[in-house]
Every structure is written in structure tokens, then in C-alpha cells.
Amino acid sequence: MARIRLIDVAELAGVSMKTVSNVVHSYPHVAPALREKVQAAIDQLGYRPNLTARRLATGKTGMIALAIPEIDHPYFSELSRHLAEEATRRGYRVIIEQTLSDPDLERAVLSDREAGLVDGVIFHPVRMETLDIARLDAGTPLVLLGEAAMPVMTDHVMIDNVSAALDATRHLLASGCRRIAFLGVIAADITGSTNQRLLGYQQGLLEAGIRLDPELVFTALEFTAEAGLSSVAEAIERGVHFDGVVCRDDRFAIGALKALHNSGRSVPGDVAVVGWDNTFLAAYTSPTLTSVAPKKTELVAAAFDLLEERIAGYRGVGRHMIAGHSLAVRESAPLTP
Amino acid sequence: MARIRLIDVAELAGVSMKTVSNVVHSYPHVAPALREKVQAAIDQLGYRPNLTARRLATGKTGMIALAIPEIDHPYFSELSRHLAEEATRRGYRVIIEQTLSDPDLERAVLSDREAGLVDGVIFHPVRMETLDIARLDAGTPLVLLGEAAMPVMTDHVMIDNVSAALDATRHLLASGCRRIAFLGVIAADITGSTNQRLLGYQQGLLEAGIRLDPELVFTALEFTAEAGLSSVAEAIERGVHFDGVVCRDDRFAIGALKALHNSGRSVPGDVAVVGWDNTFLAAYTSPTLTSVAPKKTELVAAAFDLLEERIAGYRGVGRHMIAGHSLAVRESAPLTP
DNA sequence: CCGATAATGTACAGCGCTAGAAAGATATTT
DNA sequence: AAATATCTTTCTAGCGCTGTACATTATCGG
Numbered sequence: 001m002a003r004i005r006l007i008d009v010a011e012l013a014g015v016s017m018k019t020v021s022n023v024v025h026s027y028p029h030v031a032p033a034l035r036e037k038v039q040a041a042i043d044q045l046g047y048r049p050n051l052t053a054r055r056l057a058t059g060k061t062g063m064i065a066l067a068i069p070e071i072d073h074p075y076f077s078e079l080s081r082h083l084a085e086e087a088t089r090r091g092y093r094v095i096i097e098q099t100l101s102d103p104d105l106e107r108a109v110l111s112d113r114e115a116g117l118v119d120g121v122i123f124h125p126v127r128m129e130t131l132d133i134a135r136l137d138a139g140t141p142l143v144l145l146g147e148a149a150m151p152v153m154t155d156h157v158m159i160d161n162v163s164a165a166l167d168a169t170r171h172l173l174a175s176g177c178r179r180i181a182f183l184g185v186i187a188a189d190i191t192g193s194t195n196q197r198l199l200g201y202q203q204g205l206l207e208a209g210i211r212l213d214p215e216l217v218f219t220a221l222e223f224t225a226e227a228g229l230s231s232v233a234e235a236i237e238r239g240v241h242f243d244g245v246v247c248r249d250d251r252f253a254i255g256a257l258k259a260l261h262n263s264g265r266s267v268p269g270d271v272a273v274v275g276w277d278n279t280f281l282a283a284y285t286s287p288t289l290t291s292v293a294p295k296k297t298e299l300v301a302a303a304f305d306l307l308e309e310r311i312a313g314y315r316g317v318g319r320h321m322i323a324g325h326s327l328a329v330r331e332s333a334p335l336t337p
Numbered sequence: 338m339a340r341i342r343l344i345d346v347a348e349l350a351g352v353s354m355k356t357v358s359n360v361v362h363s364y365p366h367v368a369p370a371l372r373e374k375v376q377a378a379i380d381q382l383g384y385r386p387n388l389t390a391r392r393l394a395t396g397k398t399g400m401i402a403l404a405i406p407e408i409d410h411p412y413f414s415e416l417s418r419h420l421a422e423e424a425t426r427r428g429y430r431v432i433i434e435q436t437l438s439d440p441d442l443e444r445a446v447l448s449d450r451e452a453g454l455v456d457g458v459i460f461h462p463v464r465m466e467t468l469d470i471a472r473l474d475a476g477t478p479l480v481l482l483g484e485a486a487m488p489v490m491t492d493h494v495m496i497d498n499v500s501a502a503l504d505a506t507r508h509l510l511a512s513g514c515r516r517i518a519f520l521g522v523i524a525a526d527i528t529g530s531t532n533q534r535l536l537g538y539q540q541g542l543l544e545a546g547i548r549l550d551p552e553l554v555f556t557a558l559e560f561t562a563e564a565g566l567s568s569v570a571e572a573i574e575r576g577v578h579f580d581g582v583v584c585r586d587d588r589f590a591i592g593a594l595k596a597l598h599n600s601g602r603s604v605p606g607d608v609a610v611v612g613w614d615n616t617f618l619a620a621y622t623s624p625t626l627t628s629v630a631p632k633k634t635e636l637v638a639a640a641f642d643l644l645e646e647r648i649a650g651y652r653g654v655g656r657h658m659i660a661g662h663s664l665a666v667r668e669s670a671p672l673t674p
Numbered sequence: 675c676c677g678a679t680a681a682t683g684t685a686c687a688g689c690g691c692t693a694g695a696a697a698g699a700t701a702t703t704t
Numbered sequence: 705a706a707a708t709a710t711c712t713t714t715c716t717a718g719c720g721c722t723g724t725a726c727a728t729t730a731t732c733g734g
Contacts, residue, residue, distance in 0.1 A: 001452075003476070005720060016684045021722065029681055048476075050453035052398065053720035055389045056689050063432070071421060072617070077414035078686085084408060084435045095400070095432045098421045116340075116387035139340070216636075225621055253567055254621050280409070281621065284562055284591050286598055342690060353714045358692065366712060390690035393719045453720085682731065689722085695715085702709070 004047045013041035025050060032337045046193050060119060064307065067097040067109040067123040074250070074279035076124070079145075082300045083122065090304060092119070102127040110136040120307045123179045125149050141310030143303045148192045154318040155306040161193060161295045165200025166207075168246045168292050171327055175336065177244030178274055180205065183252050184220035184231050197248050197276070215240050220252065228255025236263045236281040243271055244333070250282055253289055257332065272333035287331030299323035341384045350378035361386060385392070397456060401644065404434040404446040404460040411616035413461070419637045420459065427641065429456070434497025438463040447473040457644045462486050478647030480640045484530045491655040492643040498530055498633045501662045503544075505583050505611045506627050508664055510545045512673065514609055515583030517542065520589050521557035521568050534585050534613070541673070553575050557589065565592025573600045580608055587612040587619055590626055594669065609670035624668030636660035 006024075010017045011085040015038060022030050023038040030038075041047075055061050066083055067077040081098060087094045095118060106128045109121065120141035125133065125148045133144070134151035144156045172180050182201045185194060202212055218235055220227040228251060235242070236259065247253035253275030260267050267273055267287055276280055278293035302321045329335055345363075347354045352375060354634055359367050360375040367375075378384075389499035392398050403420055405413040417433060424431045432455060436442040442467045446458065457478035460532045462470065462485045470481070477598045509517050522531060539549055555572055557564040565588065573596065574578070584590035588611030597604050602609055604624055615630035639658045666672055 006719080006722095017721080018685080018723080019683060022683090025722095029683090031682065034682085039731090048448075048453070050393075050720050052389060052392045053689090054722075056393050056691090056719080057722040058386075059689070063387065070418065071408075072411070072414040072418040074409070074411075074414075077409040077411075077417075080433075081407065081409040082413075084433070088435075093432060094436075095430060096417075096421070097430075098418065098425075111385075116385070116389050121493045125585065251621075258623050281618070284588075284618065284622070286595050286623070340690090343692095344690080354691080355693080355715080356713060359713085362692095368712065371712085387690050390719090391692075393721090394690080394692040396719070415711095675734095676732105676734095679731080682728080685725090687722105687724090690719105692717105692719090694714070694717095697714070698712085699712070700709105702707100704705100704707080 004045045004051070006049070008046070009041045009045055009047045012045060013038045030234045050168060062091065063093045063095055063118045065095050065097050065109070065118045065121045065123075067106070067121060068177060069099050069101045069124065069126050070095060071098050074281055075277045079124075079296055079300065080243075082296050083304075086297075086300050086304050087100060087191050090308070099126070103127045105131070110142070119311050119334060122303050141307055142317075143307045143310070145299070147196060150318070150320060152318055155303075155307060155310065155320075157299055157303045157306065157316055157321045157323055158180055159299065159323050161196035161202065162200040163215065164276075164292045164294075165197040165246065166204045167325070167327055168276075169201050169204025170207070171290070171329070171335075172272055172274060173204065173242040174331060175268075175272060175333065178210065179213070179216065179242040180210075180244040181216040181235070181240075181242040183218040183228055183245050183247045183256055185217055186223065186248075188222060194248050196319055197246075197259065201246050216242055218245075223249065223251065225251045225255040225258070228252035229259045231260065232256045232259035236260075236265075245271060245273050248292055250277045250279050250289065253291070253332070254275075254281065254285055255290070257285055257287075259305065265331050268334060274327075274333050278328045282328065282330060285332070290330045290333035291328050292308060293326045293328040295324040295326065311320050341352045341382045343386070345383070346375065346378045346382055346520045349382060350375045350518065358417070371649060383398050386478065392440070395463045398454060399428065400430045400432055400455045401432050402432050402446070402455045402458045402460075404436055404443075404458060406438045406461065406463050408433060408435050408488065411618055412614045413614060416461075416633055416637065418631050418643075423634075423641050425639050427645070435651065436463070439466045440529050444469070444473060447479070456648050459644060460638050471483060478644055480638060480647070481642045482531060482636070487657060489655055492640075492647065492657075493655055494636055494643065494658045494660055496636065496660050496662045498533035499537040499540070501613075501631075502534040502583065503541045504537075504662075505613075506538050506541025507544070508627070508666070508672075509581040509583065509609055509611060510541060512605075512609060512670065516550075516579040517547075517581040517583060518553040518555055518572070518577075518579040520555045520565055520582050520584045520593055522554055523560065523585075525559060531585050534583075538583050540609065553579055555582075556618050560588065562588045562592040565589035566596045567592075569593045569596035570599065571587055573597075573602075582608060584610065586614050587614045587616050587626065587628055589613075590628070591622055592670070594622055594624075594626070604669050605671060611664075611670050615665045619665065620670070621667070627667045627670035628665050630662040630663045630665040 006017050006020055010020045020038055023035050026205045084094050122143050124145040128152050130149040137154055150156045218231045220231040245256050253273055256273055260271055265271055275289045275291035278291040280290040282289035302323050343354050343357055347357045357375055360372050421431050425477055457482050461482040467486040467488050470486045474491055487493045555568045557568045584595050590610055596606055602608055612626045612628035615628040619626035619628040639660055
């Protein structure tokens with residue numbers, strides 16, 4: 001069980017440590033015969049380089065951290081998957097940090113936890129705001145995701161929420177909806193995402209010459225399908241009439257679908273529904289869910305590009321990038337009414 | 338941007354490195370005045386210990402790897418979450434490795450990739466079989482999950498699939514079902530999970546004195562909701578009569594729900610449906626889905642216990658543990674028919 | 675056949691931190 | 705006051721690998 005070290009291989013092969021190291025790294029200028037001999041020693045001993053030691057010597061860890069609120073939220077688990085694959089492609093490994101939207105855990109991400117452990121951090125904050133982050137952003141290269149915070153000096157990637165909400169609203173308008181609701185405004189949401197989406201929704205209505213009816217802006221208590229369900233159920237009970245809903249979240253949309261189903265309304269016949277995030281949930285509901293689709297691969301690639309530039313030494317002001325989006329059209333809000 | 342080192346703090350505070358280290362580690366025998374002076378220097382310089390160096394010196398990394406087929410499969414993302422939380426509780430950090438069910442990537446998990454990077458690995462294999470793993474299981478402490486492989490020398494945790502399938506079948510029988518189908522057998526499944534579940538299903542029927550009708554064992558082409566849907570739709574089309582379905586997977590169950598809905602059958606009125614894994618999907622379908630619920634926290638805790646014993650030096654034969662399960666009863670198969 | 679250039683190989687000083695040995699200070703006991 | 709016990713702090717040898725500086729051996733045109 002005693003670990004085999006570089007020097008053990010070197011001794012067995014009768015060469016210097018550096019030569020073994022050269023073989024391990026496929027350094028070109030090693031005589032074929034020697035290379036073979038060293039390789040034989042490596043195989044015989046079952047030598048595996050100690051990555052921690054290599055890291056200390058090189059100063060590079062080859063790891064990046066992804067800090068997200070919840071691993072098992074579909075949006076984030078899908079994002080994680082894309083990032084993991086992009087990382088593999090670029091020769092990095094990913095360590096996932098779950099903040100649970102806890103301010104202390106979020107702060108920990110930026111302060112001591114990652115020191116010397118990773119080359120960089122991609123962080124989707126929920127509770128920390130611009131100034132908090134600006135204050136703590138220290139040595140480790142950092143790229144932010146989402147709408148919660150965007151300090152001037154820190155790189156940042158998000159999608160254009162206003163324009164995406166506009167697209168969703170236009171889609172519903174194009175298919176004939178005239179009384180379009182928005183689900184939902186949330187007291188606990190301090191990320192600003194909802195506001196931007198609400199803005200796009202309003203703009204869409206305006207374009208079509210429709211006045212915003214405050215009754216059509218539904219409020220939910222928390223970010224769950226159940227909360228979405230009760231919000232919509234309550235509106236129906238109040239007698240609010242609507243023929244379309246833009247939801248800020250696929251989970252709300254699922255709740256809305258259920259509420260509509262319970263009240264005997266057909267989707268999309270009576271009410272068309274658009275979700276947000278295009279998680280795989282959208283393909284599993286009945287009817288399947290039309291959903292705003294952030295281009296996750298684009299988002300991840302952009303974030304990684306920025307991060308690698310930081311890792312390479314860029315020290316300038318923060319770059320703020322917009323990743324693309326589209327609308328994944330499914331049964332709940334088809335193209336033709 | 339130059340990193341602050343332990344020695345920098347030591348110089349500023351006018352003490353030795355060890356004293357600073359003692360302060361950092363809250364070693365008790367440091368005079369209060371000195372401790373304060375050192376702390377001041379640490380704060381002033383913004384010193385953060387370099388974890389890589391610490392690791393090299395101590396030989397412990399404080400990290401474990403979780404190797405799973407797909408991060409964004411609900412079962413695994415939920416498992417990851419539990420593991421991440423358990424790890425935090427025990428003072429470890431988790432690095433997630435996605436194998437994508439690729440034999441080469443799975444092999445890589447056990448061979449060179451983790452050397453010296455993590456203290457241990459928790460691995461849910463899909464393609465590698467018992468002998469492959471036995472052959473490669475080298476130095477790093479390892480615990481296996483799932484039914485695919487269980488080498489004698491390696492620790493292993495799973496749930497009792499036979500008994501869980503039996504419970505599910507009994508549940509359907511108790512609520513009056515007599516023609517219970519099983520969805521689905523899959524050609525590509527080499528993990529053995531399906532067989533065990535099928536066994537429990539058969540046993541349940543036997544207990545009730547019902548002969549297994551081969552027509553009621555549905556086959557699917559792959560692990561997707563769509564495949565489940567077509568499998569059930571086809572059976573309906575063939576005129577197969579059934580009043581209950583045990584699904585090997587929540588996604589199959591979702592497909593079944595859709596197929597039944599499309600054919601105008603009511604759930605649970607005409608057909609009761611039980612899924613498997615009790616992922617959060619189960620709460621989002623309509624009707625909500627009764628599902629076999631592996632006790633994920635128990636599973637994770639058991640795996641971590643075994644792993645920590647290995648890390649602590651246990652070298653004996655593999656321990657094979659069974660984690661508990663229950664049935665999460667929801668609308669698709671309520672208790673009373 | 676020689677000096678010059680390129681190809682190979684060796685030696686060894688770190689990377690930043692930990693932890694045990696040893697030394698220096700202070701308190702307690704006889 | 706000497707002797708012993710108890711704290712407190714310093715010294716320093718690694719942890720395993722990398723990369724630079726340097727030594728040695730081929731290769732080659734003229």
C-alpha cells in the first residue's frame with residue numbers, strides 16, 4: 001500500500017527523476033530505448049503521479065469550482081453537466097460547491113474555501129449582492145452567472161431576460177392570446193431576474209397595444225410548483241379571465257398546468273402556457289411545455305472563456321456577456337393557436 | 338496578486354512559521370498576546386493557507402470523488418445533493434466525476450485519474466462489471482453503489498431491489514389490481530437492476546396466486562420516457578388488458594402516464610401506476626406518481642461510513658450493505674383503490 | 675577529422691505547509 | 705535557591721514533483 005514515488009521508478013530504471021518525469025509527460029527528446037525501459041519500470045511498479053505534489057510544484061491545480069445554489073435543481077444540474085463536459089474538453093476538472101442560497105456559504109465561496117485549491121471559480125450567486133461580491137472578490141479568478149450581482153470589476157454572463165420575456169410574450173400574442181398573465185412575482189426574490197422578465201412581458205403587451213392589467217400579474221409565495229399551482233388556482237377562483245401565461249420558471253409552469261387541469265381548462269385550447277429554463281421537465285409534462293431556452297452551452301462556453309482569460313492573467317475591468325436564448329416550442333403553446 | 342505565504346505572516350509578526358501555523362490551527366498553547374499579534378498580521382496581509390501545500394504535507398486531501406453516469410439525471414442529482422451535504426457535515430468536499438456510462442471513462446475513474454487527488458471514491462458503475470472492477474481497484478479507498486458490480490473485496494451499498502419490487506407489487510394488489518404489468522425490460526440494461534425488480538414483481542404475483550402472463554412484461558428500447566410511452570401505447574394497441582403497472586424507473590412511469598392519458602384511460606381509476614426512484618419528478622406529474630423510494634440519505638450515510646473506515650485503514654474483505662426503501666404513495670396508486 | 679549545434683540526461687533547489695525535536699521561559703515544589 | 709515540571713516558541717526536515725542550469729553525448733557540414 002506504500003505509494004510508489006517518482007524516485008522509486010527512477011531507481012528501478014536506473015535513471016534520474018527528471019527522465020522519468022519526461023517520460024510521464026511525453027517530452028519529445030527521450031531516446032526510444034530509454035523511454036521503453038522507464039515505461040517498463042512504471043508499469044511494473046504501477047506508478048501513478050501524485051497530483052497534489054505536481055500542483056504544488058507547478059502552481060496550477062487544473063480544477064475549477066462551480067458554485068450553485070442547488071445541485072438537484074434541474075436548471076443547475078443541467079448547467080453542471082454542460083460545464084463538466086466543457087471542463088473535460090478543456091482539460092479541467094470540476095468541483096461543485098452547493099451554497100443552498102445561504103449567504104454565509106456564498107460568502108465562503110469567495111473567501112477562504114477555494115484558496116489554492118482551484119484555478120478559478122464560476123459562481124451563480126443568489127443572495128450576495130454586487131457590493132458584497134466586489135468587497136470579497138480577491139485573488140482567485142472569478143466569473144459570475146445570473147442576474148443577482150454584477151460588480152464592475154468582475155466578469156459576468158447572463159441571458160437577456162428582458163428580450164427573452166419579450167419573445168415569450170410575442171409568441172403568445174402571435175398565437176392569438178390577448179389576456180396574458182405573468183406568473184409570478186415573488187416577495188423572496190431579490191435576484192432581479194423576475195423584474196427583468198416582467199419588464200419584457202410588459203413591453204410585449206405594449207407593442208401589441210394592450211394595457212397591462214395588474215390583475216394578471218400573479219404572485220407566488222415561494223419557488224415551487226405548489227406555490228405556482230395555488231397562485232393560479234386562486235386567480236381562477238377570483239374569476240380572473242386569461243388565455244395565456246408567461247411563467248418565470250418551469251416549476252411554476254408545471255403548477256399552472258396542474259391548476260388549469262384541475263379547473264377543467266384545456267391547455268393550450270383555453271390557456272396557452274410558456275415556461276422558463278427549458279429544463280428536461282418541459283418534455284415530461286402533459287401537455288409538453290413550451291419554454292424559454294437559455295443557450296446553456298453558449299453560457300457555459302462564454303463563462304469558461306472569460307475564466308480562462310482571467311487564469312491566464314487578465315486583470316482588467318469586468319466583461320459582461322450576454323448568452324443567447326430561444327423559445328423551445330412544444331404543446332402547451334404551439335406556434336399556431 | 339503575489340500570494341501571501343505563511344512565512345510572510347511570520348516575518349511581519351516577528352515570530353516563527355510554526356507559531357503562525359499554531360494560530361491558524363487554533364493550537365491551544367499560544368500566549369493570548371502573541372496570538373493576537375499574529376492574527377493581526379494575518380488579517381492585515383489577507384493570508385489564506387495554500388491547501389495544496391497543506392495536502393502535500395499532511396497526505397490528506399479532504400476530498401472525495403463521486404463518480405456517477407449523469408449529473409443531470411434526477412436520481413443522481415438528488416444523490417449528489419445528499420452526498421454533498423453529508424460530506425460538508427463530515428468535513429469533506431466532493432468532486433463530481435461524470436462517466437456518461439462510457440466504459441473508458443468508468444475505467445479512468447479507478448485507474449490513474451484520482452491518484453493523490455482524493456481520499457476516496459464513491460462510484461456508481463453502469464458498464465464495468467465485477468471482474469473489471471476487481472482487477473482495477475487499486476490503492477484509493479472505494480465504495481460501490483448500485484447493482485452492476487460487487488467484487489468480493491470491495492465495499493458496496495445498494496437497496497434490496499427484489500423486496501422493493503415486491504412491496505410495489507403488493508401495494509397494487511392490495512388496492513385491487515389483478516392484471517399487473519411490468520415496464521420495462523430493456524435489452525441494453527446490463528446492470529442487473531431490472532432482473533431483480535422483475536423477480537420481486539413475480540414473487541408478488543405468486544404470493545397472490547396469480548400466474549405471470551408474459552404479455553404483461555413490457556419491453557422498452559432505451560431508458561427514456563418516450564420509450565416507456567411507446568411500449569405502453571403498443572401494448573394497449575395490441576389489446577393487452579391490465580389494471581396496474583410497476584415501472585422500473587420514474588421516467589418510464591411518466592411515459593406510461595402519458596400513454597394511458599392518450600388512450601383515454603384514467604389513472605388510477607382504470608390503471609394504477611408505480612414508479613421507481615421517487616425523484617422529484619414524481620411530485621410534478623399529474624396525477625402525482627406513487628414511487629419506490631430508496632432511502633437516499635441512508636444510502637449515502639452507509640457509503641460514507643464504509644469509505645471513512647477504508648480511509649482510516651481498513652483493508653479487509655468487502656462489506657455489502659443494504660440501505661432501506663419505502664413506497665412514496667401518491668395519486669397514481671393510492672392506498673385505497 | 676574538428677568545432678559547432680542539437681539531442682539527451684543529471685542534479686538539485688524550490689513550491690508552501692506540517693509536525694516532531696529541541697530550546698528557551700516561566701511557574702511550582704522541596 | 706536549586707530542581708523539576710509546564711508552557712511557549714523556534715528550528716528544520718520532509719511531502720513528491722517540476723523546471724532550470726548544467727554536463728554529456730550524438731550529429732554534421734566543411
